[in-house]
Amino acid sequence: MTATAGFRCVHCNKSLGPEEAQYLCPSCGGNLQVVYDYDSLKKKVTRESLSRNPERGIWRYLDLLPIRGREFLSPLQIGWTPLYSAPNLGRELGLSQLFIKDDGRNPSASFKDRAGAIAIAHAMEKGERLISGASTGNAASSLACLSAGMGLKTIIFVPATAPVAKIAQLLVFGAKVIAVKGNYDQAFDLCLKASAEYGWYNRNTGYNPFTREGKKTCSFEILEQLGWQVPDKVVVSVGDGNIISGLWKGFTDFHRLGLIDRLPQLVGVQAEGSNAIKLAFEGDGKLRPVSGDTLADSISVSIPRDGEAAVAALRESRGLAVSVSDQEILDAMPLLARREGVFAEPAGSAAVAGLKKAVREGKVGANERVVVVITGNGLKDVSSAMKAAGQPYSIEPNLEALRQLVKKEQLGA
Numbered sequence: 001m002t003a004t005a006g007f008r009c010v011h012c013n014k015s016l017g018p019e020e021a022q023y024l025c026p027s028c029g030g031n032l033q034v035v036y037d038y039d040s041l042k043k044k045v046t047r048e049s050l051s052r053n054p055e056r057g058i059w060r061y062l063d064l065l066p067i068r069g070r071e072f073l074s075p076l077q078i079g080w081t082p083l084y085s086a087p088n089l090g091r092e093l094g095l096s097q098l099f100i101k102d103d104g105r106n107p108s109a110s111f112k113d114r115a116g117a118i119a120i121a122h123a124m125e126k127g128e129r130l131i132s133g134a135s136t137g138n139a140a141s142s143l144a145c146l147s148a149g150m151g152l153k154t155i156i157f158v159p160a161t162a163p164v165a166k167i168a169q170l171l172v173f174g175a176k177v178i179a180v181k182g183n184y185d186q187a188f189d190l191c192l193k194a195s196a197e198y199g200w201y202n203r204n205t206g207y208n209p210f211t212r213e214g215k216k217t218c219s220f221e222i223l224e225q226l227g228w229q230v231p232d233k234v235v236v237s238v239g240d241g242n243i244i245s246g247l248w249k250g251f252t253d254f255h256r257l258g259l260i261d262r263l264p265q266l267v268g269v270q271a272e273g274s275n276a277i278k279l280a281f282e283g284d285g286k287l288r289p290v291s292g293d294t295l296a297d298s299i300s301v302s303i304p305r306d307g308e309a310a311v312a313a314l315r316e317s318r319g320l321a322v323s324v325s326d327q328e329i330l331d332a333m334p335l336l337a338r339r340e341g342v343f344a345e346p347a348g349s350a351a352v353a354g355l356k357k358a359v360r361e362g363k364v365g366a367n368e369r370v371v372v373v374i375t376g377n378g379l380k381d382v383s384s385a386m387k388a389a390g391q392p393y394s395i396e397p398n399l400e401a402l403r404q405l406v407k408k409e410q411l412g413a
């Protein structure tokens, strides 16, 4: 059993026991942070204990997760995704130590599997048989994928405009899918109302405090995979702000346990039309709605649901926020794919675009150790990839047509 001490409210700082809350702070409605008994964990989780642990995946960190036992853990390979050294992209961007954490290599092809697995295990430990969630697409497809075979029903609310691959995933894995004729924010609110009305367990990002706990495992892996060398900068795209606040939770958990002696700076990348967290971080800290318009559907958010924790993570890490245009996001997709062989969906390539901009503006130094997190696989949104990469040559099926093409386009030269 994990030494979960309870919760702390991100907004009013109130401390709550493990049974005193389920979703939001009962006093002020703020988001909750899960807290542990770090003194007892210090004895249990050490660099030595981790080096002896043969498990390769998020359950490796079970002692640091709010899960009671192993009964409801997904058997799929979640986490322990590759951390690649990226010298080619590094050279292109002007960085000598660049690493790519490819979280598109998860069961449902996005970072969200880290969170989905925790929400599912928690729901099942509570005896729930149905889980609901609203999502731009990835959190939902993750829930659907990881619920398969677990005896847990999923009801999903997505904006009707979600990329077709994400909707296909949901349907294939057997979720009941409600495509809402509106944006993500509207799907989110409807899902909350429905969950309250029918008593469904809810996994919504920035509402269910356990998602952040799953997301923090990525930071644990980065530190172990780098042989305990702490990165100078960790770059990630930001929508609701739950991934970035989860990454920060991971680094600070390991810091509190004395496993590392310094912390990285976080670089949060948002799309220009969906930059509420950047504006709050650089301004008075207050979150105000923005249009949310961007082709990077996963980070298209008007009101970030975990914005307060994201701004706090950026501030505490002395980090920075960058915004990028849709064109920069598209340009970064073939750049990453062609330099390093990693295919990212727009929300993933946005992080590369943001890093490129931050280096150009002198905000990331040439010799800093930088990790860029690729949060979703490119096959999630093929139509954006085609926008970025263009069309194939089209010819008649004969050698003469091919010869003309080779000559005209100088293929093979």
Ligand SMILES: Cc1ncc(COP(=O)(O)O)c(C=O)c1O
Pocket: 110, 111, 112, 136, 137, 138, 139, 205, 237, 238, 239, 240, 241, 242, 243, 244, 298, 299, 345, 347, 348, 375, 376
């Ligand atoms: C691929 C991908 N990248 C980034 C994000 C942004 O995460 P967050 O909304 O927690 O900021 C998401 C969220 O859906 C995502 O699916």
Ligand SMILES: [Zn+2]
Pocket: 009, 010, 011, 012, 013, 014, 025, 026, 027, 028, 029, 030
């Ligand atoms: Zn509160």
